Amino acid sequence: MTYRRPLQVFERITSANRWVLKLLGIDVFNPNFRYSTATWVIWSLASFFILVTGYDLYRFRNDVFNFAFALVTLGYAVIGVSRLGFFLGSPAAYSQIFAESKETYRQESSERSREVQQKYTIMLKQCVMLYSGCFLGGCIIAGMLPFAVYWWTEQKVLPFGVILPFTDPDTMEGYQLNYLYQVSCIAWTPPGLTATQNMYFALVFNICIQYDVLQLKLEDLDKLIEDTAEYSVIQQKLVEIIHCQQHLSAFVTEIERIFAVQMFIEISSMAMQIVVILFVEHIVSAISLQKCQNTLSPFRLQDLWIPGYLAIIVATFQLLIFCALGTFISIKADLFAESVYNVSWHQIRIPEQQSIKFMMAKSQQSLLLTFGGMLPLDMNLFLSVG
Numbered sequence: 001m002t003y004r005r006p007l008q009v010f011e012r013i014t015s016a017n018r019w020v021l022k023l024l025g026i027d028v029f030n031p032n033f034r035y036s037t038a039t040w041v042i043w044s045l046a047s048f049f050i051l052v053t054g055y056d057l058y059r060f061r062n063d064v065f066n067f068a069f070a071l072v073t074l075g076y077a078v079i080g081v082s083r084l085g086f087f088l089g090s091p092a093a094y095s096q097i098f099a100e101s102k103e104t105y106r107q108e109s110s111e112r113s114r115e116v117q118q119k120y121t122i123m124l125k126q127c128v129m130l131y132s133g134c135f136l137g138g139c140i141i142a143g144m145l146p147f148a149v150y151w152w153t154e155q156k157v158l159p160f161g162v163i164l165p166f167t168d169p170d171t172m173e174g175y176q177l178n179y180l181y182q183v184s185c186i187a188w189t190p191p192g193l194t195a196t197q198n199m200y201f202a203l204v205f206n207i208c209i210q211y212d213v214l215q216l217k218l219e220d221l222d223k224l225i226e227d228t229a230e231y232s233v234i235q236q237k238l239v240e241i242i243h244c245q246q247h248l249s250a251f252v253t254e255i256e257r258i259f260a261v262q263m264f265i266e267i268s269s270m271a272m273q274i275v276v277i278l279f280v281e282h283i284v285s286a287i288s289l290q291k292c293q294n295t296l297s298p299f300r301l302q303d304l305w306i307p308g309y310l311a312i313i314v315a316t317f318q319l320l321i322f323c324a325l326g327t328f329i330s331i332k333a334d335l336f337a338e339s340v341y342n343v344s345w346h347q348i349r350i351p352e353q354q355s356i357k358f359m360m361a362k363s364q365q366s367l368l369l370t371f372g373g374m375l376p377l378d379m380n381l382f383l384s385v386g
Contacts, residue, residue, distance in 0.1 A: 006117035007105040013125055014098075014202055017195040024192050026084065028091035029098040029199060039088070042188065046084055049185060050077040053162050068280040069161030072311055075269040076160075080189060082265045083196050086258070093258050098199070100251060101206040116212045124205040128198045131321060135197075138314050139190040143183050145310070158182055197321075203255055204325045204369070210248045211332040217241045218339045225344045238355045245362055252329075252367040264372025267322060270315040271385045277312045319382055326369040326377025333367050 014029070021027040025038025053074045060066035087094065105117055142159040149157050156175055159182050168174040221237045340360050369377040 006114060006121045007102070009121045009125065010102070010105060010202070013121075013128055014199065017128075017198045020191050020195040021199075024188065024195075026087050026192070028087045028094040031092075031095040031099065033091045033095065035088075042192070043084060043088070045185075045188065046077070046081050049162065049189075050074070050081050052164060053077050055165055056161065056163050059163070059165075064283065065280060066161065066163075068276050070163075071161075071276050072273045073161040075273040075315075076189075078269050079266050080193060082262060083193070086262050087196070090258075093254070097203060097251070097254055097258065100254075101203055104206050104209055110216075112216050113213050116216065117209055120205045120209045120212070123208075124201060127201050127205070131197060131201070132194050134317060135194050135314070136190050138310065139186050142310060143186050146179065159186070200259065201325070204329065207248070207252055207255070207329055208332055210244070210251065211336055214241065214244055214248065214336055215339055217244065218336075218343060222343050225347050231349060235351075235355075242355060242358065249362065249367055252369075256369060256373075260370055260373045263322065263370070263377060264374075267319060267371055267381075267385065270319050273315045274312055274319075274385070277309075277315075281309070319385060323377055323379050323382035326381075327379045330368055330376060330378055 018027050018029055021029070023038065024042050025036045025040070026042060027033055053070055056070040057067060057074065060070055145159060146157050149155060156169075158169060158175070158178055162178075162182060162185075163169055164178055164181055167177055169178050217237070218241065221234070221241060224234050224237055337360075340356070343356060371377050371381055375381055
């Protein structure tokens with residue numbers, strides 16, 4: 001394995017996702033990003049979608065089922081528009097943090113560091129493939145779902161809860177028009193959401209690389225101390241480790257600054273979707289059971305709200321991904337703090353001990369991804385929300 005191999009894989013993964021973002025006019029990870037016609041088109045489409053969904057909430061204000069369906073769809077609209085807003089509001093921040101993530105690959109040249117890069121780059125690739133396949137596959141299934149439902153129950157349903165104004169989905173023309181509009185949204189919304197999410201994965205796994213490389217440097221330091229190396233060599237290694245630790249701290253802080261509010265919006269939207277879907281499913285099940293008791297007929301699977309179950313699976317999966325990554329970073333921070341404490345600091349001079357003390361103090365400071373800066377993004381949050 002050559003030095004450039006992990007970087008080449010990283011660039012191939014991110015380039016594919018940035019190509020999608022470039023087509024949509026929102027490749028803010030490019031330092032030369034400029035607003036283009038595609039940018040305004042995507043912004044207009046997203047704004048129109050959220051306006052139509054808002055209109056549907058008013059339109060179906062007296063219809064619990066359709067109101068809930070529109071509310072769930074509004075959750076996806078809020079997620080998409082918020083990402084667009086944050087991206088286009090400060091593109092320089094995203095291009096800068098992405099450039100720093102690439103620099104992580106270039107700075108380390110030791111064999112063990114390259115192995116760490118290779119390990120997490122492979123994990124990144126697997127995570128991107130899994131997420132892209134599940135999310136895009138789920139959206140394709142949602143688009144094809146009306147055909148399956150009609151074949152099964154002879155009922156006409158739409159993939160999402162958005163109905164164009166001044167159209168009646170109960171008529172053939174209205175149904176076809178709304179179905180075509182919703183399918184057209186699938187053509188640009190899921191690819192954009194998937195690409196932006198994959199770029200977030202790339203940044204998070206870069207944090208893991210930096211933590212593990214710091215662990216290796218601490219092992220090297222401990223070996224120098226055990227071998228009674230010259231104090232100048234030990235001091236040089238300490239300075240190198242402190243510099244890397246400060247860089248990691250700044251990197252995590254910047255990611256947290258950029259994504260904290262976005263995480264709050266997205267997780268809140270997903271939590272709202274889960275609650276609304278469960279509420280509607282409870283009502284649908286209660287009505288169906290009451291009907292079965294009155295007519296003495298068996299409960300039918302056709303009485304279930306199938307799009308709702310699909311939406312709750314997607315929301316739960318998305319929430320799990322966010323919280324699992326946050327937990328991963330939390331574990332890495334704890335392991336690093338433990339490694340600093342285990343260094344043979346008692347065998348070195350007091351000036352070097354002061355440097356170790358400084359590292360211990362910094363390692364105790366929380367470098368975590370959070371839910372809007374309020375709660376750690378971890379599995380406890382997932383269990384609380386889910």
